[in-house]
Amino acid sequence: MTTDLLRSTPPDQLERIRHTTSHVLAMAVQRLFPETKVTIGPSIKDGFYYDFDRATPFIPDDLKRIKKEMIRIVNQKLPVRREVRDRAELTQEIIQLNEPYKLELLQGIPEGEEITVYYLGDQWWDLCAGPHVSSTGDLDPKAFELTSVAAAYWRGDAQKAQLQRIYGTAWQTAEQLTEYLRRQEEAKKRDHRKLGKELGLFVFSDAVGPGLPLWTPKGTMIRMLLQDFLQKEQLQRGYLPVTTPHIGRVDLFKTSGHWQKYKEDMFPMMAEDDEARLEEQGFVMKPMNCPFHIQIYKSDLRSYRELPMRLAEFGTVYRYEQSGELGGLTRVRGFTVDDAHLFVTPDQLDAEFLKVVDLILSVFDKLALKDFKARLSFRDPLSDKYLGSSEAWDRAENAIRKAVEQLSMPHFEGIGEAAFYGPKLDFIFSDVLGREWQLGTVQVDYQLPERFELEYVAEDGTRQRPVMIHRAPFGSLERLIGILIEQYAGDFPLWLAPVQARIIPVTDQFNGYAQSIAVQLQKCNLRVEVDVSPERMNKKIRTAEKDKIPYMLVVGEQEAQSQSVSVRSRIEGDLLSGSVPLTEFMQHIMPSSS
RNA sequence: GCCCCUGUAGCACAGUGGUAGUGCGUUCCACUCGUAAUGGAAAGGUCGUCAGUUCGACUCUGAUCAGGGGCUCCA
Numbered sequence: 139m140t141t142d143l144l145r146s147t148p149p150d151q152l153e154r155i156r157h158t159t160s161h162v163l164a165m166a167v168q169r170l171f172p173e174t175k176v177t178i179g180p181s182i183k184d185g186f187y188y189d190f191d192r193a194t195p196f197i198p199d200d201l202k203r204i205k206k207e208m209i210r211i212v213n214q215k216l217p218v219r220r221e222v223r224d225r226a227e228l229t230q231e232i233i234q235l236n237e238p239y240k241l242e243l244l245q246g247i248p249e250g251e252e253i254t255v256y257y258l259g260d261q262w263w264d265l266c267a268g269p270h271v272s273s274t275g276d277l278d279p280k281a282f283e284l285t286s287v288a289a290a291y292w293r294g295d296a297q298k299a300q301l302q303r304i305y306g307t308a309w310q311t312a313e314q315l316t317e318y319l320r321r322q323e324e325a326k327k328r329d330h331r332k333l334g335k336e337l338g339l340f341v342f343s344d345a346v347g348p349g350l351p352l353w354t355p356k357g358t359m360i361r362m363l364l365q366d367f368l369q370k371e372q373l374q375r376g377y378l379p380v381t382t383p384h385i386g387r388v389d390l391f392k393t394s395g396h397w398q399k400y401k402e403d404m405f406p407m408m409a410e411d412d413e414a415r416l417e418e419q420g421f422v423m424k425p426m427n428c429p430f431h432i433q434i435y436k437s438d439l440r441s442y443r444e445l446p447m448r449l450a451e452f453g454t455v456y457r458y459e460q461s462g463e464l465g466g467l468t469r470v471r472g473f474t475v476d477d478a479h480l481f482v483t484p485d486q487l488d489a490e491f492l493k494v495v496d497l498i499l500s501v502f503d504k505l506a507l508k509d510f511k512a513r514l515s516f517r518d519p520l521s522d523k524y525l526g527s528s529e530a531w532d533r534a535e536n537a538i539r540k541a542v543e544q545l546s547m548p549h550f551e552g553i554g555e556a557a558f559y560g561p562k563l564d565f566i567f568s569d570v571l572g573r574e575w576q577l578g579t580v581q582v583d584y585q586l587p588e589r590f591e592l593e594y595v596a597e598d599g600t601r602q603r604p605v606m607i608h609r610a611p612f613g614s615l616e617r618l619i620g621i622l623i624e625q626y627a628g629d630f631p632l633w634l635a636p637v638q639a640r641i642i643p644v645t646d647q648f649n650g651y652a653q654s655i656a657v658q659l660q661k662c663n664l665r666v667e668v669d670v671s672p673e674r675m676n677k678k679i680r681t682a683e684k685d686k687i688p689y690m691l692v693v694g695e696q697e698a699q700s701q702s703v704s705v706r707s708r709i710e711g712d713l714l715s716g717s718v719p720l721t722e723f724m725q726h727i728m729p730s731s732s
Numbered sequence: 733g734c735c736c737c738u739g740u741a742g743c744a745c746a747g748u749g750g751u752a753g754u755g756c757g758u759u760c761c762a763c764u765c766g767u768a769a770u771g772g773a774a775a776g777g778u779c780g781u782c783a784g785u786u787c788g789a790c791u792c793u794g795a796u797c798a799g800g801g802g803c804u805c806c807a
Contacts, residue, residue, distance in 0.1 A: 187802095195736060288802030289735030296804040300735060303802070331800095335743080344780080344798060396807060403807085426807055460733055460805060469806075557807055576806085608807095645764040672763095673770085680768035694766060706767060 143317050147310040150269070156181030157256075158218055158270045159208075159282050159308040160188045165262045166207035167304075170200075176264065177239040177292065177301060183572060184318065185282075185307035189290055191239060195302050196287045204304070205284050215275030216259035220268060223253050239292065240265055280312035283319070325570040330623035331466040337628055337686065339619070339636075340467065349464040349471030351616060356636035359665065360622075361474075361615050363634050365452055368476055368501065368611065375497060377450040377478055382430035384454060385421045390429040393589055395525055399558060400425060403458045423456035428608060431479040432590050440594040442483060445604060446490050450478035452615070467620035468575050474615040480607040481592065487605050491541045491580065498565065498578045498611040507567065507625060510577070512547050514538055515555030515562040525559050526585045534582040535561045559585040560608075570624045577613040577621065582606075628686045632709065632727065639666045639727075640687045641703070642678045644694030646670065651698040655691065655720060662724060666691075679706065691723070 147155075160179030167174050167190055179188030190196075196204075225244070232241045243265055247253055256270050257263040271277065284306045292298040309315045326332065334340050339357035346352060353361060369379070385407050391397040397404070407421035424430065431449045440447070454474045463469050482490045502510065516535050517524050524531065538561055542549050549563075556562060565578035583606040586592075596602045612618040622630070632638055639659065641652040652668045659666045669678045675692065682690045691703040696717060704717045714726050 286801055287736055290803045400807060462733065463805065644766055647764065674765055676767070677769055683768055692767060
């Protein structure tokens with residue numbers, strides 16, 4: 139039912155409402171602050187924003203005044219009029235208005251394209267392709283809200299002026315707005331930062347530093363279970379585990395090309411006080427694992443018979459991410475990549491690529507992650523930041539395109555999203571606040587084999603260059619767990635739950651029996667604990683519910699006498715409940731707990 | 733890195749220019765209880781940090797650190 143409320147309005151109608159509301163916002167701002175230059179105000183998911191150039195930032199009080207003015211404009215029921223304008227004439231008009239951003243936008247519209255403006259009433263207008271509603275009176279003054287102020291760079295360029303952006307949300311009815319805001323509040327309860335704290339999975343410490351999560355016993359259990367799961371999958375698919383150090387010589391990253399591009403983002407290990415010395419003989423924390431795996435590959439002369447060689451490692455890497463970009467587990471400075479590098483012959487590339495995608499999809503399937511988008515991250519042809527020949531890039535991009543088509547997987551192309559050494563296939567997930575994050579990734583790379591002069595001996599005895607595939611189904615354990623916490627709302631499936639069962643003695647007289655049950659279950663590798671707190675049973679159940687423990691095993695007089703447990707399950711669709719012999723409980727959960 | 737907001741006990745939050753409170757949690761005592769909160773008591777904070785204004789600051793100002801929302805970035 140509630141799903142229908144926000145969808146009861148057709149998308150194009152919401153689009154109109156949001157366009158017009160953003161114009162009402164801009165008009166209100168210019169009424170209140172006439173010196174403010176306006177730029178652009180598109181509709182976005184759930185709402186709109188508008189960018190303003192103004193000497194001083196907006197403060198919360200400004201927002202209140204702006205909102206009032208917007209309501210006034212709505213109540214004035216100003217007609218919204220679309221007008222096609224002549225380019226030269228409009229250019230003159232904008233120059234007179236002294237709106238430099240508008241001028242730039244107008245000049246950015248290609249010749250020959252229709253130029254439209256929308257009027258609110260007789261005076262105020264803005265460049266816009268539309269569509270809009272036909273009158274500000276069509277807007278419900280109770281159905282929009284200004285949600286936040288933020289800074290944004292003009293045209294998304296950090297070198298250009300910083301503008302003040304006001305975000306808002308707009309709907310057709312007040313009920314929809316209320317429902318939307320309620321859902322946002324609901325979503326925040328699933329935020330992995332909140333749940334991670336409540337469930338005691340990870341912490342941050344000022345003494346350690348920003349972006350460096352500390353994993354508690356429970357959080358570490360989840361990490362281990364995820365790693366075990368993937369490790370097994372990989373061993374079955376011919377991957378070879380390797381282990382490499384956390385630091386390495388700067389030279390390694392000069393060869394790979396990362397130093398030149400990312401040196402500001404690396405943690406220096408030695409000689410950090412002297413950049414010249416660091417350049418020459420320094421060590422850095424590894425920002426990625428590839429050069430290390432490459433060195434293992436290079437440690438011997440390789441035959442085509444050894445390929446594909448798939449070197450895998452849960453490698454923890456360190457990147458000095460910009461301070462403003464850190465957040466929760468989704469962007470951190472130290473994280474563990476479920477990395478593997480596949481060294482393949484050119485002939486093997488397509489098949490290996492498909493196998494990797496197959497692995498990734500089966501991993502997502504096991505984790506019940508369904509809601510993802512596949513992005514073909516290709517180079518931006520206009521940029522010169524990429525290494526290697528255009529031909530190599532074409533080959534790599536085509537390999538990815540072919541694989542995706544073969545799998546008939548829904549996908550989209552992200553131009554300019556490639557790594558500097560090669561194109562990627564990325565798997566994108568959303569967090570509870572609708573922000574998108576990349577988890578899994580597969581990358582085809584012709585550059586690093588070249589730069590590190592990798593070879594193998596082909597059938598005909600000649601030396602050939604292998605192709606590399608970089609891949610990480612999880613992306614990073616940190617980010618994956620962040621997304622999983624939100625996906626599951628803290629209710630991890632039994633196989634991932636850090637504590638699978640909590641034994642709850644009815645009174646402390648049965649603590650002994652509870653302990654003996656725990657020992658038996660632990661012998662079967664079940665993760666159990668006993669609640670020996672001096673509380674009433676009801677309280678313990680409540681606590682276990684809040685801790686999101688899948689099974690509560692209540693034990694008292696009856697159970698102690700019959701070697702049984704009273705099962706209370708939080709698992710959806712689980713039929714087991716009430717008093718059952720301990721052995722029955724064990725049989726019940728064994729198959730799914732491996 | 734840039735803009736804005738926030739920073740009070742383990743957690744969630746009140747609060748005032750005259751050196752601090754509530755709930756949960758923790759510990760202790762009593763209760764010995766059958767599927768989402770038993771009652772009582774106690775411990776716990778130099779109010780993020782460092783300066784400044786002031787007779788006096790947790791409360792005002794500045795800087796700094798951390799967190800949050802965006803922007804830029806994301807090998």
